[in-house]
Amino acid sequence: MATELETLADLATVRTLLLQRVSSEQVRIIDQMFLDIAEAIRTELQSAKPLTEFKRQRINAIIADLQALVILPAPDITELAAIEAAATVTNLAAVSVAARLPPAATLERIANAAPIEGAVIKDWFANIEEKTRFEVARTVRAGVAAGRTNYQITKDITGLVSEGNLGREALKQARRDAVAVTRTAVQTVANDSAMAVYQENSDVLLGLEYVATLDGRTTPQCAALDGMRWEMDGTPMNGTTLPLRTPPIHWNCRSTLVPFTRLSDLDEGTRAAMGGPVSAKIRFEQFMNKQGPEFATQILGPGRYEFYKANRLTLSQLIDPRSLEPLTLAELREKFGK
Helix, strand or coil: CCCHHHHHHHHHHHHHHHHHHHHHHHHHHHHHHHHHHHHHHHHHHHCCCCHHHCCHHHHHHHHHHHHHCCCCCCCCCCCHHHHHHHHHHHHHHCCCCCCCCCCHHHHHHHHHHCCECCECHHHHHHHHHHHHHHHHHHHHHHHHHCCCCHHHHHHHHHCCHHHCCCCCCHHHHHHHHHHHHHHHHHHHHHHHHHHHHHHHCCCCCCEEEEECCCCCCCCHHHHHHCCCEEECCCCEECCCCCCCCCCCCCCCCCCEEEEECCHHHCCCCEECCCCCCEECCCCHHHHHHHHCHHHHHHHHCHHHHHHHHHCCCCHHHHECCCCCCECCHHHHHHHHCC
């Protein structure tokens, strides 16, 4: 029979998969948005006379027209907070916890103002839009100065739209940034909503455990946090050395927090991992070391792995306890003197 923690971890994994579908649908919308912008820019430039024949005033007018085509509205994921809060309550009911929903005002704040790496999603998209418009202008002016044709300038901005190749400069980078912000925003709203439920029911929950994904795409900071536990007020427990932080803690983070009500359940059962289920007692560090040096190097990087191995460190020692960012090799040498 599955333990309480195992049940909640499995349910959290299912929610993560469903959230990936939400993210994928938003990415599909973003892709279409950029294709439409690319096509509009192509049409504008291909219908104009060679830009190299125009004087500065006319080129500036064309640039303004092109910049006006770059409109990047932020994805609307405001309903996600209420959906994820309700799902969290349902998950807790699976382990006989009759959880309460947090106040509607709390979920509304999460839906509209959850910070993603220090800024809300609409501000991120406004910033991406502004940078993209700058890059469009820069690319046009650089192309004219170099004597490039309209077709070449179009390609510099958008790529070959007919081949589905978004631009190697302005639009390609903007699309990459928009996707990263969107995926992280979905995880932020979902995890913040779940955390709001946990805090609302802190009288019946004992604590929280950080659960990272056991595969080769996990970052050093999530690997270090995996398995760490805190009381509901954030007080470390069971030897935890790093502070409680609600995921995502970096771009495209896939980790989550799982609550528990009984300490007796924590070290039983199994958890999902690359290659099949493993014991719930296994933490990322043990899992990584069992996979061998190549896997560990993939996670930590060559230099950091060699330092980790030579100095017999723990993964948590590779992380700055304040920022939760991986320490550089220079910082590690300064801290450990080798």
